[in-house]
Amino acid sequence: xxxxxxHESYQQRGGEDAVAAAEAEQLExxxxxxxxxxxxxxxxxxxxxxxxxxxxxxxxxxxxxxxxLEKLLVTGKPEIVHFHNTLPLISPAAYYACARHGIPVVxxxxxxxxxxxxxxFLRDGQLCEECLGRRVAWKAVAYGCYRGxxxxxxxxxxxxxxxxxxxxxxTKVDAYIALSEFAxxxxxxxxxxxxxxxxxxxxxxxxxxxxARQEAGQYALFVGRLSEEKGLRGLLAAWKRLTRPIPLxxxxxxxxxxxxxxxxxxPSLPETSLIGGVSRAExxxxxxxxxxxxxxxxWFEGCPLVIVEAFACxxxxxxxxxxxxxxxxxxxxxGLHVAPGNDADLAVKVEWAWxxxxxxxxxxxxxxxxxxxxxxxxxxxxxxxxLYERLAAGKAASLQSATWAASAMSSGGVS
Numbered sequence: 001x002x003x004x005x006x007h008e009s010y011q012q013r014g015g016e017d018a019v020a021a022a023e024a025e026q027l028e029x030x031x032x033x034x035x036x037x038x039x040x041x042x043x044x045x046x047x048x049x050x051x052x053x054x055x056x057x058x059x060x061x062x063x064x065x066x067x068x069l070e071k072l073l074v075t076g077k078p079e080i081v082h083f084h085n086t087l088p089l090i091s092p093a094a095y096y097a098c099a100r101h102g103i104p105v106v107x108x109x110x111x112x113x114x115x116x117x118x119x120x121f122l123r124d125g126q127l128c129e130e131c132l133g134r135r136v137a138w139k140a141v142a143y144g145c146y147r148g149x150x151x152x153x154x155x156x157x158x159x160x161x162x163x164x165x166x167x168x169x170x171t172k173v174d175a176y177i178a179l180s181e182f183a184x185x186x187x188x189x190x191x192x193x194x195x196x197x198x199x200x201x202x203x204x205x206x207x208x209x210x211x212a213r214q215e216a217g218q219y220a221l222f223v224g225r226l227s228e229e230k231g232l233r234g235l236l237a238a239w240k241r242l243t244r245p246i247p248l249x250x251x252x253x254x255x256x257x258x259x260x261x262x263x264x265x266x267p268s269l270p271e272t273s274l275i276g277g278v279s280r281a282e283x284x285x286x287x288x289x290x291x292x293x294x295x296x297x298x299w300f301e302g303c304p305l306v307i308v309e310a311f312a313c314x315x316x317x318x319x320x321x322x323x324x325x326x327x328x329x330x331x332x333x334x335g336l337h338v339a340p341g342n343d344a345d346l347a348v349k350v351e352w353a354w355x356x357x358x359x360x361x362x363x364x365x366x367x368x369x370x371x372x373x374x375x376x377x378x379x380x381x382x383x384x385x386x387l388y389e390r391l392a393a394g395k396a397a398s399l400q401s402a403t404w405a406a407s408a409m410s411s412g413g414v415s
Contacts, residue, residue: 001032001033001079001080001385001388001389001392002032002033002035002076002077002078002079002080003024003027003032003033003034003035003078003079003080003081003082003388004034004035004036004037004072004073004076004078004080004081004082005020005023005024005034005035005036005037005082005084006036006037006038006069006081006082006083006084006086006090006094007020007036007037007038007083007084007085008038008039008040008041008084008085008086008087008088008089008090009038009039009040009041009042009085010041010085014225015110015202015302015304015305015306016084016085016110016111018305019084019108019110019202019305020084020085020108022203022205022377023082023380023384024036025205026205026377026380026381026384027381027384030381030385035072035076035078037065037068037069037072037090039065039089039090041088041089043089044088044089055088055089055155056088056151056152056154056155057155058088058089058091059087059088059091059155059156059158059159060091060155060158060159060162060163061091061092061093061162062088062089062090062091062093062094063093064089065089065090065091065093065094066091066093066094066096066097069090069094069097069098070097070100070101073097073098073101073103074101078103079103079104079388079392080103080104080106080388080391080392081094081098081103081104081105081106082106082107082108083095083105083106083107083108084108084110085110087113087156087159088155088156091159092159092163092168092172095168095172095173096168096172098172099171099172102395103395104174104175104388104391104392104394104395105172105173105174105175106173106174106175106176106177106387106388106391107173107175107176107177108176108177108179109176109177109178109179109183109187109302110179110302111302112183112186112187112190112300113156114160114169114187114190114192115131115132115133115186115187115189115190115191115192116129116131116132116137116140116145116190117131117137117140117141117145117146117153117156117157117160118140118145118146118153119146120229120299120300121186121299121300122228122229122298122299123143123145125228125298126298126341127298127299127300127340128145132186132189132190133189133190133191135161135164135165136157136161137157137160137161138157140153140156140157141153141154141157164191169191169192169193170192170193173196174196174391174394174395175196175197175198175387175391176192176196176197176198177198177199177200177387178197178198178199178200179199179200179201179202179302179303179324180199180201180302180303180323180324180327180328181199181327182300182323182324182326182327183199183300183302183303183324184197184198184199186300198387200380200383200384200387201303201308201328201374201375201380202302202303202304202305202308202375202380203308203375203376203377203379203380204305204308204309204312204371204375204376204377205376205377206377207312207376207377208284208287208309208312208313209312209313210312210313210314210364210365210368211287211288211313211314211315211364213361213365217288217289217290217291217292217315218247218289218290218291219246219247219248219249219289219290219291220246220247220248220249220290220291220292220293220294220350220353220354221248221249221251221286221287221290221292221293221294221315222235222248222249222250222251222252222293222294222295223250223251223252223283223286223287223293223306223309224251224252224295224304224306225252225253225254226250226252226253226254226255226256226257226260227254227255227256228255228256228298229297229298229299230254230296230297230298231296231297231298231320231341232250232256232260232296234296234298234341234342234343234346235248235294235296235343235346236260236263236264236269236272237343238296238343238344238346238347238350239269239271239272239347239350240268240269241343241344241347242347242350242351243351244351244354244355245270245271246271246350246351246354247271247272247273248271248272248273248294249272249273249275249286249290250264250272250273250274250275251275251276251277251278251282251283251286252276252277253276253277257274257276260274261274283306283309284309284313287309287310287313287315288313288315290315291353291354291357291360292315292316292317292318292335292353292360292364293306293307293310293315293316293317293318294317294318294319294346294350295307295317295318295319295320295325296318296319296320296338296346297319297320297325298320298340298341299323300322300323300324301323301324301325302324303324303328304324304325304328307319307325307328307329308371308375310367311334311367311368311370311371311375312368312371312375313368314364314365314367314368315364315367316334316335316336316353316360316363316364316366316367317329317334317335317336317367318335318336318338318346318349318350318353319335319336319337319338320337320338320340321337321338321339321340322340330366330370332363333363333366334363334366334367334370335363335367336349336352336353
């Protein structure tokens with residue numbers, strides 16, 4: 001099958017970029033022809049006011065990307081076009097190029113952008129669903145929810161309102177991939193057509209393999225972007241509450257790095273260390289030595305790749321007990337749930353996990369079984385191809401029916 005993958009990369013590489021690349025790689029490994037159309041948010045760096053204004057307009061309708069994509073559709077003749085991120089330089093205009101050529105469109109919903117301008121349901125560190133289901137998310141503009149900017153929020157809000165009015169989401173996307181049942185329900189509540197939404201979680205490839213059964217890990221581990229929505233302030237507050245020293249290592253980088261580094265260097269957090277960004281291979285090495293992973297996110301995560309990676313390594317996870325993380329982690333079997341935003345509860349769960357190494361080892365083994373049951377590359381590929389084949393067959397049948405009808409009308413067979 002010929003597949004065109006469309007993705008706009010972020011300035012700081014994250015889970016979406018990794019998943020888009022990994023899925024394309026899997027398709028190629030199985031013998032499919034994969035072409036790519038890519039833009040990068042770095043294109044907006046150092047631009048003047050005029051260029052930034054044009055980018056705001058492109059958020060609603062990116063003419064340049066529309067024409068680029070049309071050329072690729074004509075020359076490559078893909079049977080499926082699979083979109084990941086389109087903001088802001090690709091835009092929903094790209095769907096219309098596909099529709100013009102009769103090619104099915106798949107859109108993976110890595111976050112909540114189509115129903116929340118901030119994409120996170122998070123405002124000032126707290127969950128917020130004030131714009132869910134609204135025709136125009138005007139409150140997002142008032143609050144400056146996207147990048148802390150009212151102008152940028154207005155551009156995203158205009159894009160969502162325009163394409164809601166044009167029924168782009170209902171008519172120009174043949175299938176949406178939600179990463180969890182929770183995310184699927186949120187997008188349905190936000191107005192996306194339920195019959196076009198399927199659930200397919202993320203996956204890990206290559207499989208790092210579970211660590212051998214041995215003595216319990218020697219530290220707690222956080223892996224991820226050092227940003228507001230990840231709950232890092234609450235994580236460090238919880239560590240200050242501990243009644244015993246428990247080593248904690250943080251892997252990652254992001255806008256809160258300086259603040260986190262300053263705190264972790266204080267006498268109140270003697271057992272904590274900020275490692276910074278590391279390679280994926282190094283992440284797996286760190287995971288193998290951890291007793292558990294901590295994932296205290298404030299926002300409704302999509303399907304955190306770091307949790308899937310921990311499961312693959314046989315590491316249990318302590319995570320916020322809401323949204324997709326609660327769906328992924330079976331409390332008491334593959335990890336522990338923590339009350340959202342409650343650093344006291346997090347401290348209690350961390351201490352229990354640290355003082356019950358055998359129980360955590362059993363949970364880690366269950367986490368590995370969960371990975372094998374739900375998150376392998378082969379399962380992901382099978383689900384993806386089943387969707388592609390269904391859409392391609394449906395489009396072919398539709399075209400055949402249209403051709404027959406046109407032929408019958410031209411020959412007088414239909415009155």
